[in-house]
Amino acid sequence: MITFARRFITSSINMHPLQSAKKIAAFKAVDEYVKTDSVIGIGSGSTVVYAVERLAERVNNEKLNVVCVPTSFQARQLIVKHGLTLGDLEIHPKIDCTIDGADEVDSEMNLIKGGGGCLLQEKVVASCSEQLIIVADYTKNSQKLGEQYKKGVPIEVVPMAYRPIQQKIEETFGGSTVLRMAVAKMGPLVTDNGNFIIDWNFPEEIENWPEVNTKLISMPGVVETGLFIKMAKKAFFGMSDGSVKERS
Secondary structure (H helix, E strand, O other): OOOOHHHHHHHHHOOOOOHHHHHHHHHHHHHHHHOOEEEEOOOOOOOHHHHHHHHHHHHHHOOOOOOEEOOOOOHHHHHHHHEEEEEOOOHHHHHHHHEEEEEEOOOOOEOOOOOOOOHHHHHHHHHOOEEEEEEEEHHOOOOOOOOOOOOEEEEEEEEHHHHHHHHHHHHHHOOOOEOOOOOOOOOOOOOOOOOOEEEHHHOOOOOOHHHHHHHHOOOEEEEEOOOEOOOOOOOEEEOOOEEEEEEO
């Protein structure tokens, strides 16, 4: 029998080290947590692409019965592209396991998510899941938030309120905020839910993230934050040497 490590090495020849790290983390998570007759939440981002690839392999080879609930338009397209069974929260309000990426994971399993702009739907799906499993490369593994990820905490807001919310955040917590702009068009980025995103570059001294998250959510006009506080059960980090580091 070909071991997981040998199979991964064989399939990853000539792949960029960072992509290899993402792939091995995603493959390991899918192999350990996906079971037949289950509903799986599919996250967003570059690492999840490999998770869906591995999930499709297992469904085809092992004839698994799996329903996939997407967290974004991108995730939905991945599910359809790989011929997997597409579901939604209306039909499947309880999810067995969600596999998703993260922009950063700290030592207490707090996450920053939303670099790709899908934080609201990601958090909704995660909240409906028995288990949230994070897959990432070694650059997302930190002792404290902000150690490696320097783009700040994404905060999804109602468009009409973005400027007052920016002021409230800066006055309450310090740091600086910026309205995230679109890349291929003029003006702000618009989320799948029709909202704007503010990126908050927070001061280094902030440590009580549960309290910060609660205060942010209480601001009128804030729809959701990219702070996932102790929602994840386990994180798999693909390392540069081909190993996988686990944190729970």
